[in-house]
Each structure stands twice: as C-alpha cells, then as structure tokens.
Amino acid sequence: MTQSCWQKKIEASKIQQVDVAIVGAGICGLSLAYWLKLKSPQIKIALIDSQEVASGASGRNAGFYTAGSTAYLANLAIKSGELKAAAYWDFKQESLKLMKEHLFTQFEAHQEFWGSTTLYRSDRELEEHLMILQRMKVTNLKKISENELGFSGLSGGLKFENEGRVNPIKLLTELKKFLQEKGVLVFEHNAVSWAEERGDKVQLVCARTNIEAGHVFLALNGYAGEFHPDLGKWVAPKRAQMLALDLGGKVLNGNYYDPAHKVYFRQDPTSATPTLLVGGMRLLEEVGENSNFDKTTSVIQQALQSYAEGILGQKMNVLARWSGIMGFTQEEKPYVRTAPFIKHTTFVGGFSGHGMGLAFGTAHEAVARFLSVPTRFKDILPVE
Numbered sequence: 001m002t003q004s005c006w007q008k009k010i011e012a013s014k015i016q017q018v019d020v021a022i023v024g025a026g027i028c029g030l031s032l033a034y035w036l037k038l039k040s041p042q043i044k045i046a047l048i049d050s051q052e053v054a055s056g057a058s059g060r061n062a063g064f065y066t067a068g069s070t071a072y073l074a075n076l077a078i079k080s081g082e083l084k085a086a087a088y089w090d091f092k093q094e095s096l097k098l099m100k101e102h103l104f105t106q107f108e109a110h111q112e113f114w115g116s117t118t119l120y121r122s123d124r125e126l127e128e129h130l131m132i133l134q135r136m137k138v139t140n141l142k143k144i145s146e147n148e149l150g151f152s153g154l155s156g157g158l159k160f161e162n163e164g165r166v167n168p169i170k171l172l173t174e175l176k177k178f179l180q181e182k183g184v185l186v187f188e189h190n191a192v193s194w195a196e197e198r199g200d201k202v203q204l205v206c207a208r209t210n211i212e213a214g215h216v217f218l219a220l221n222g223y224a225g226e227f228h229p230d231l232g233k234w235v236a237p238k239r240a241q242m243l244a245l246d247l248g249g250k251v252l253n254g255n256y257y258d259p260a261h262k263v264y265f266r267q268d269p270t271s272a273t274p275t276l277l278v279g280g281m282r283l284l285e286e287v288g289e290n291s292n293f294d295k296t297t298s299v300i301q302q303a304l305q306s307y308a309e310g311i312l313g314q315k316m317n318v319l320a321r322w323s324g325i326m327g328f329t330q331e332e333k334p335y336v337r338t339a340p341f342i343k344h345t346t347f348v349g350g351f352s353g354h355g356m357g358l359a360f361g362t363a364h365e366a367v368a369r370f371l372s373v374p375t376r377f378k379d380i381l382p383v384e
C-alpha cells in the first residue's frame, strides 16, 4: 500500500544506508540474512517487511519439515526423467540437512523428525512409485502397510523417515532474535512500494523508513507480482486454506499427504488441546484460490472437515480456520533470478508449497551466487 505525504511518518524522509536490503521477512528473507551474516559478518543488512516477521505464508503453514511427497518426486521423474528428478531431490535433501545442522542445533522450534508418509489408494501406483524411487537410489524411504497406517480405504504408504514437523513461528522468532543480536536491522510495518536506481545504489521507497542499498534481495514469494508485474510472470499467487480440529483422544505420529485429494494433515502434539491440522483441497475452487487475498471459504473448509472426519472415523470440533498465500512457479521449483526491471536486485522465491524445507537451501544458493562462491547446485535452480 502506498502512502500520501500527509500519512507518511516523519522517519520516511530519513534514508537508512546498508550494503544489502532484503524485502520480505518470511523463512526466505530470514534465511538470506542468516547466510549473508555467516559468510560475510561485516555486511550491513536491512530486513524489511510490510507487516511483521512471519506474517506471510511462513507463519501460516502446516509446519511440515519436508522435501515433498513421494508422489511428487515419482511424477517428476516420469515427467522430466529420473536423472533430473534425482538432482532436484538431492538439492532438497541438502536444504533439509542445512536446516538441521544450522537451525535445529541452535534454536528450539518444537522440531521432531517423525517422518512424512504419502498415502496410496492403489497397490499398483504404490509399487510403481516405489520402484522409481529405488532406481533413483532415494534413501530414508520405507514402505508402510495398510495395517500400520490404520486409516480406512488406503492400500498403504511410502514414508520419508528423515522428515518431520516444526513450529514455524517459534523458528522464525528465534531466528529474528539471533539476527538482531548479530546487527541485522529489522524494519517491520515498513512496506516497500517502489525501488529506483540512485547512482550505483538502489533506493527502496518505504512506508516509514526509506532504505538505500548496494544490493537488494526480493523475498516476496506469493506477493511478488503485487510488487512488480515482471515478477508476476514468474510466480503466481495461490491461496491455501487450513483447518485445526479437536482430535480428542486419538494420537497421530507423523506427517501425511494424500495426493488423490491434495490434502495434508498431522497432529500438533504441542498444543494444550490435542489438535489435528489439515490443509489442501484447493483444486475444488481452483480459479478463486488463484489469489493473494487472505480468506477462508465454506466449500474448502467443509471439504477439509469431511475428509478428516472420514479418514479418522470420528466427528471433530473446529478450533481454528485460516489461509495463507503460496507462490508457484511453472516448474514448481524456486527461482534465484536477477530482476529484469532494476539493477543490483535478485528475486529469490517461488517455493510452490514447500518453502519451510526449501527456502533455507535456496537462500544458501542465492548468497553463494551473490558472493561468487561456486556450489554443486548451479544448474538445478532456474536462473536467467
């Protein structure tokens, strides 16, 4: 949102000079700041958000620490070839590994590595996917029988045992505190409405404090097209809705994906009331859900509730409903790309539903490219 000169606060006339400005304080923006500080401690960084840290998708997701479902990976192999799919899977595994080594060793974020299981309704499809993933030498993979699963109407599952859950707000709050202690300047409620070239720098026109930087990272994910139409050609906003239900006495260990219904669910064992988190079903109203407007709808909310009650075989009371905005790219792979409309500016994002696992590794790649450090993932993420 822009502001008139009468609405604008007095600080707007001031300009904060930094080496690097990061626009968007979700998991991606915070991860960029983390890697920049780690690799180049003297660098002066401003992290800016129109709202607060984790106001976007990063504070609204299901908290799956994941590289995606086995169905996604098997279908990618069928579509793009097993070599390409294995290379992308390797990149995603690296991102999960970096999170474990760097974030979960330092910060308590209710993390638990209880695995995520993709559910199958047909033995033939399960066996086909298992064969593809075995040929790709995918590790940490386990076949789960129908009996072990304990849900009705399923043939079984394929489980990635190294994945798990995290409380995204706890993680990002800890990360913010850590970065501030390292000298990162955090500007919340400071929407960036425009970026313009000033000599060899880029000036960001903001709601409260303007920022001038030698380099800018745009970590706007689903809000990218709102910032500039050229970014909208790369990343499409897609709304995702969530529902929290009272699970009663039932205990669910693990993350679950049901690709047939495009649903994901898990228990939040840390909440006072035993809570089931369930999300998805966006294709039921696909056109309406291609939006960056935060809203829940009765069609999707009711479908999520009936799905959860059906698969668990019990009625459940609603505890909360919400939505968030994801950013999808055409190939569903994130971008690290130079912005075409202004110099010294890199766009990082387009996590297509898996940013909690992917953004940390993608930010690592973006910072390596910025500092001209070679990595083995140069050809994995789309560039120019």
Ligand SMILES: Cc1cc2nc3c(=O)[nH]c(=O)nc-3n(C[C@H](O)[C@H](O)[C@H](O)COP(=O)(O)OP(=O)(O)OC[C@H]3O[C@@H](n4cnc5c(N)ncnc54)[C@H](O)[C@@H]3O)c2cc1C
Pocket: 001, 023, 024, 025, 026, 027, 028, 029, 048, 049, 050, 051, 052, 053, 054, 055, 056, 057, 058, 059, 060, 061, 062, 063, 064, 065, 066, 190, 191, 192, 193, 219, 220, 221, 222, 223, 227, 239, 240, 241, 242, 279, 323, 324, 325, 326, 327, 349, 350, 351, 352, 353, 354, 355, 356, 357, 358, 359
């Ligand atoms: C309901 C839901 C469930 C999901 N579940 C999972 C899951 O379980 N596991 C998983 O890995 N992923 C999940 N995702 C996807 C994941 O949340 C995202 O991929 C990830 O959070 C994207 O992070 P980000 O930092 O790129 O974007 P965001 O978190 O959206 O951050 C972008 C930030 O930019 C700010 N901003 C926007 N415009 C401006 C501006 N003009 N000026 C300044 N700031 C601006 C916003 O306020 C926001 O804070 C889910 C997403 C949703 C919506």
